[in-house]
Amino acid sequence: MKWYKNLYIGDKAKKAKYKVFGLIRKNRFTIDTYLITIADNPDNILDIYSANVLKQPHFKKKNRNEIYVVGLAKGRDEAFELVRTIVDETYHRTGKVDVADFLKFGSRLNKK
Numbered sequence: 001m002k003w004y005k006n007l008y009i010g011d012k013a014k015k016a017k018y019k020v021f022g023l024i025r026k027n028r029f030t031i032d033t034y035l036i037t038i039a040d041n042p043d044n045i046l047d048i049y050s051a052n053v054l055k056q057p058h059f060k061k062k063n064r065n066e067i068y069v070v071g072l073a074k075g076r077d078e079a080f081e082l083v084r085t086i087v088d089e090t091y092h093r094t095g096k097v098d099v100a101d102f103l104k105f106g107s108r109l110n111k112k
Helices: 011-015 019-026 051-055 058-063 077-093 099-106
Strands: 002-009 033-038 048-051 068-074
Touching: 002 077, 011 019, 011 068, 011 077, 019 033, 019 051, 019 068, 033 051, 033 077, 033 099, 048 051, 048 077, 051 058, 068 077, 068 099, 077 099
Parallel strands: 002 068
Antiparallel strands: 033 048, 033 068
16 A cells, blocks of 8 residues: 555644554554545546455455555544545646545645
8 A cells, every 4th residue: 555645634633643544554443444445446536445345356456556545534524625625726727626636746835
């Protein structure tokens, strides 16, 4: 699993981010924690996964390095809000909604 250098983190997730990172790395269950990733399907923009989904056999077989995490949220509502923030920022900076290209090759250094 790859983590975006300038990871988007929701307000609730910020409070317990180190604990959450530890639980995810140890492959333990995390309550109400969601990961926002670059979508596998090129027709989609982003994927939202419960961190607990990563324990399923599909993700254990899949090369975990293919998962590129760009956001971390506590709660489903916060995950949706974080996705909106990512898409809005991408559109504002580039005029397009090519989030994967922006996050992998773009820059978030010009924050306002």
